Amino acid sequence: MQIKYLRHYPLSTLTMLAIVVLSLIPFGEMPKLQDVPLIDKWTHIVMYAGLCSVVWLEYMRRHKTPHIGRLTLYALLCPIAASGMLELAQEYLTTYRSGEWLDLLANSIGAFLPYSLGICHAMLRKNRQR
Numbered sequence: 001m002q003i004k005y006l007r008h009y010p011l012s013t014l015t016m017l018a019i020v021v022l023s024l025i026p027f028g029e030m031p032k033l034q035d036v037p038l039i040d041k042w043t044h045i046v047m048y049a050g051l052c053s054v055v056w057l058e059y060m061r062r063h064k065t066p067h068i069g070r071l072t073l074y075a076l077l078c079p080i081a082a083s084g085m086l087e088l089a090q091e092y093l094t095t096y097r098s099g100e101w102l103d104l105l106a107n108s109i110g111a112f113l114p115y116s117l118g119i120c121h122a123m124l125r126k127n128r129q130r
Helices: 001-007 010-024 039-062 068-093 102-128
Strands: none
Touching: 001 010, 001 102, 010 039, 039 068, 039 102, 068 102
16 A cells, blocks of 8 residues: 555655655765854755645645645654654764754744645635535
8 A cells, every 4th residue: 555655646755765865874074054044954944845845736636625634644744753753863873963853843844834835725725616
């Protein structure tokens, strides 16, 4: 059954895999962008906003009537849970990365922003179908 989801949601799967790889591979010394405060947190917000947006777009493309409960699970709760697991993996399974609570918060904010917009869109779409 999981293969069906991989086939139906290939961009979501690839986006999540990219986040996993980027979260766990070692990076050399990155040049600091002194002009942008909290650039690391902004990066986390953008990554998870992108993931959540892709999940929404693929779901809405496949379903005429949105199921808010499923969207809440797949586009909000699963990315936040995966984010928490990745932060734990960074802390306890690598020596070159560290897990941070603020990263988890930034990831959650990133997932919540498109989720909120998606809920509004889904409600409007549902009302138009009536």
